[in-house]
Amino acid sequence: MRSKYTALQISLHWLVFLLVAGAYAAMELRGLAPRSYRPLINAIHVTCGLSVFVLMIARLLVKMKYRAPAIIPKPHPAITGLSHLIHTIIYVMFIVLPVFGFLTVYFKGHEWTVLGIPMPHAPELDEDRQFSVKEIHETIANIGYFVIGIHAFAALFHHYVWKDNTLLRMMPGKKNRG
Numbered sequence: 001m002r003s004k005y006t007a008l009q010i011s012l013h014w015l016v017f018l019l020v021a022g023a024y025a026a027m028e029l030r031g032l033a034p035r036s037y038r039p040l041i042n043a044i045h046v047t048c049g050l051s052v053f054v055l056m057i058a059r060l061l062v063k064m065k066y067r068a069p070a071i072i073p074k075p076h077p078a079i080t081g082l083s084h085l086i087h088t089i090i091y092v093m094f095i096v097l098p099v100f101g102f103l104t105v106y107f108k109g110h111e112w113t114v115l116g117i118p119m120p121h122a123p124e125l126d127e128d129r130q131f132s133v134k135e136i137h138e139t140i141a142n143i144g145y146f147v148i149g150i151h152a153f154a155a156l157f158h159h160y161v162w163k164d165n166t167l168l169r170m171m172p173g174k175k176n177r178g
């Protein structure tokens with residue numbers, strides 16, 4: 001039995017972490033940059049966001065192949081249930097969030113590219129739909145802060161208060177067999 005997640009799962013977890021931080025930072029800090037940087041900042045946001053979408057799906061597929069390593073000492077079943085619920089919410093949120101981001105740009109109805117690849121778009125601006133999907137995108141993004149906050153707090157609580165191996169299982173390093 002493994003004592004840690006696989007190297008692939010650990011790499012994907014922290015890569016997604018960086019990309020999520022990049023997507024949030026691009027939006028939160030955009031006001032600090034001159035207006036001429038806006039297209040670059042939007043491109044960073046969209047590229048990080050769509051990469052999160054692809055990698056979260058990849059993570060789900062990888063998750064089906066490898067069982068999560070045991071937490072030692074074993075937490076109360078209610079804690080295990082709660083953490084599974086939060087993980088499920090994170091998977092759903094960070095797959096749905098980029099989809100609504102995509103739709104926000106789609107309904108603008110103009111040509112756009114990601115890493116030079118032309119993306120589909122509505123034939124013309126659909127203001128009502130564009131407004132609705134943007135609202136949903138922004139609401140999910142705002143809830144995302146809390147969910148990730150709870151998730152990170154729980155990981156640190158496991159490590160420093162309960163002193164189990166929850167966090168170490170997700171940290172890079174050599175030792176992988178229990």
Ligand code: HEM
Pocket residue numbers: 019020023024027028045046048049050052094097098099100101102103104105134137138141142144
């Ligand atoms: C992890 C994925 C993503 C996160 C965390 C995220 C987060 C955010 C945040 C925090 C905002 C600003 C909300 C506000 O002003 O209250 C925003 C706006 C926006 N996002 Fe995303 N987003 C993600 C993915 C995407 C993707 C994939 C696209 C497009 C393909 C996208 C397109 C947009 C657009 C067009 C806006 C509105 C920008 C404006 O006000 O002009 N987002 N997003």
Ligand code: HEM
Pocket residue numbers: 013016017020063068083087090091094148151152155156166167168169170
């Ligand atoms: C400082 C920030 C973060 C810390 C300390 C952290 C820590 C951890 C730890 C220790 C685990 C293993 C938990 C367990 O097996 O019970 C985990 C799992 C997970 N994390 Fe994070 N994480 C952080 C940020 C993120 C972000 C930004 C995302 C995605 C948006 C994310 C998504 C997930 C998911 C989906 C799992 C479940 C993995 C699985 O079993 O498939 N985490 N995280």
